[in-house]
Amino acid sequence: MNKLSIMKFRRATIRTRAAAVVLATSAVLPAGLAFMSTSTPAFAQTQSASASQPAASTNPLNPSRTPMASVFAPHGTLRASINLGNPVLASLDPATGRPVGVSVDLATEFAKRLGVPLQLVAVKSAGLSVDNVNQDKADIGFFAVDPKRGEEIAFTKPYVLIEGFYLVRDASPITRNAQVDQTGVTVAVGKGSAYDLFLTRELQHATLVRIPTSPAVVQGFLDQHLDVAAGVKQQLQKDAGQTGGLRLLDQRFMVIRQAMGVPKARGDDAAAYLASFVEEMKASGFVKASLARHHIDGAAVAGEGD
Missing domain, CATH: 3.40.190.10 (Periplasmic binding protein-like II)
Structure with missing residues (x-):
């Protein structure tokens, strides 16, 4: 093989490898939009926001992933259980039919911090939302703090x-x-x-x-x-x-003290990371702004001693 042929072969190999990386990346970032078990609009926001952040992982297919991403989203996508039975937390947008509310906003921001896609697993009751997390159908959830639930779920301090x-x-x-x-x-x-x-x-x-x-x-x-x-x-x-x-x-x-929760099986570091996130969201005014944006009256942002 002469020198010109060798150079052409190397260029073709590089192009093939690049295409493989694109295909692999697309496989973990599915398109499309569905309610219960596929991506939501938050998914698109997560991609665009995390794309501009500096690399925090050695994963060559998704350099924006944080080290905690594999703990919270071991399957590559953060699955957030959303309870539509509590209108303070979430409801269906009558125009789009998609979940909206403060819990959706927090899930969106958390997925953005982790640098992973978001999947909303929406259900009609608090009990089913707890089941989602306990049965590994979701990675995080939004719950009222309760001793019985706390046997399996590590709660943050309340945000609302x-x-x-x-x-x-x-x-x-x-x-x-x-x-x-x-x-x-x-x-x-x-x-x-x-x-x-x-x-x-x-x-x-x-x-x-x-x-x-x-x-x-x-x-x-x-x-x-x-x-x-x-x-x-x-x-x-x-x-x-x-x-x-x-x-x-x-x-x-x-x-009712509404908090975020993660399975205790994910470890103390995951619980601490989520707790820190919630405190930041309260202190920054994120939770207050979300409640106002969704026209929620009668709910208060939780304070330090709540």
């Missing part, structure tokens, strides 16, 4: 505080929270929700009636002729306004 309230019919004799825990009183709760777990521990005499999802609590309360509906203040107010003849009691029965 949400109030839990009782709702009754206008004609109900119940006017105070203390009147709820009485023999014969039936209370509708979303199955597996933070207030289900809390009231299971706290109520000694009233009977809990578990409705499959939190958004269905008021309808279940009406259909089954129950005495009280318990839930997130914003959801109850919305349902009461649409139905009529209903009122909220004057005092909250609990404060």
Whole structure:
């Protein structure tokens, strides 16, 4: 083989290897958009944002990945469990049908920090969201802090505080929270929700009636002729306004401390990394701005002592 032929062969080899790298990169950054199990608009934002960051990994196919990326996203994509049953955290955009809200914004920013694509695994209840993380269907999630959940999930400090309230019919004799825990009183709760777990521990005499999802609590309360509906203040107010003849009691029965969580099996370093991220998001005004952008009223950014 003469010198000219050798040079042509080397150039062709380089082009082939470059094409292989492009194909390999495309394989881990899928296109397309679907709700439950493929990429969301956050995915595109993650790619473009991380592309401009300095390399933090030795991975030649994705030099923008941070060292913690392999811990949080061992499959190459960060899977975030999103609970659509709590309107303070997330809901479906009526125009696009895609999840939006403060939890989606935080997941997007966290994937951006890691330098990986984001996949939203959206479900209709808190219980299913917990199951996603415990069953390795998601890498992180957004939950109300609770001791039972904390057996398997490492929680950050809360980023948002949400109030839990009782709702009754206008004609109900119940006017105070203390009147709820009485023999014969039936209370509708979303199955597996933070207030289900809390009231299971706290109520000694009233009977809990578990409705499959939190958004269905008021309808279940009406259909089954129950005495009280318990839930997130914003959801109850919305349902009461649409139905009529209903009122909220004057005092909250609990404060729901919403946090991010990661499986404890991912290790202490992962828990500390996520906790640091949440504190930064609160301190920088990111969480406050997100709540305002999504027009969320009645929820407060958690403080240091919360």
